[in-house]
Amino acid sequence: xxxxxxxxxxxxxxxxxxxKTERARKRKNRKIALISLSAIAFISTFLVTxxxxxNKED
Amino acid sequence: MNIKTKDIIDIDAIFKEYNSYxxxxxxxxxxxxxxxxxxxELVSDIFFQLWKNQKKIKDLKKxxxxxxxxxxxxxxxxxxxxxQQVSFDENIxxxxxxxxxxxxxxxxxxxxxxxxxxxxxxxxDIFIMYYYNNxxxxxxxxxxxxxxxxxxxxLHRTRKKLKNQLERKGFKNGx
Numbered sequence: 001x002x003x004x005x006x007x008x009x010x011x012x013x014x015x016x017x018x019x020k021t022e023r024a025r026k027r028k029n030r031k032i033a034l035i036s037l038s039a040i041a042f043i044s045t046f047l048v049t050x051x052x053x054x055n056k057e058d
Numbered sequence: 059m060n061i062k063t064k065d066i067i068d069i070d071a072i073f074k075e076y077n078s079y080x081x082x083x084x085x086x087x088x089x090x091x092x093x094x095x096x097x098x099e100l101v102s103d104i105f106f107q108l109w110k111n112q113k114k115i116k117d118l119k120k121x122x123x124x125x126x127x128x129x130x131x132x133x134x135x136x137x138x139x140x141x142q143q144v145s146f147d148e149n150i151x152x153x154x155x156x157x158x159x160x161x162x163x164x165x166x167x168x169x170x171x172x173x174x175x176x177x178x179x180x181x182x183d184i185f186i187m188y189y190y191n192n193x194x195x196x197x198x199x200x201x202x203x204x205x206x207x208x209x210x211x212x213l214h215r216t217r218k219k220l221k222n223q224l225e226r227k228g229f230k231n232g233x
Binding site: 006 | 069070073077098099101102103105106109110
């Protein structure tokens with residue numbers, strides 16, 4: 001039984017799992033950031049439009 | 059290798075201490091049904107499972123029994139998956155001694171290939187990945203960016219379709 005080879009295999013699996021977890025975390029963060037930015041952009045546009053309409057009425 | 063430092067268990071030390079113990083369990087549980095490579099793969103899988111589920115370990119003193127349990131269950135799962143592969147091979151792709159049977163099998167394969175060509179691209183891909191490339195359902199879902207349940211449903215549907223087609227063409231056992 002080649003224990004060195006097995007240990008190397010375990011390490012590779014752990015490294016791959018770490019990489020996948022990290023990648024998933026980054027993707028999730030990117031998604032959240034994108035959604036937040038979109039929401040902010042939408043709200044600010046909404047507010048600006050409302051303000052402009054108010055000023056026009058005045 | 060890149061192993062996180064915030065690990066609860068020291069996988070290096072645990073591997074050194076318990077590798078022979080795990081190997082013995084694998085040998086006992088597998089009853090010589092596994093090749094040397096499979097056994098090595100299984101031992102590495104067991105330690106990987108241990109590392110992955112380290113947060114579930116409440117008492118580090120009982121780690122030996124925990125490792126034992128993981129080893130037994132992982133070996134059983136491996137044997138089960140091998141059994142499924144073998145039965146599938148025997149039914150569809152397996153090489154048979156009898157000429158008539160090999161003709162029968164090749165006819166079945168031809169029909170399956172023809173039917174696969176007619177199918178939806180996603181269904182076809184999933185079927186090929188699962189049965190021809192021996193990929194796990196979880197991995198297929200990840201590759202195709204779909205839910206695990208969707209993969210299962212599509213596989214089930216494809217199998218059913220193929221079975222119906224095979225039965226229509228006179229193959230009684232189907233898939």
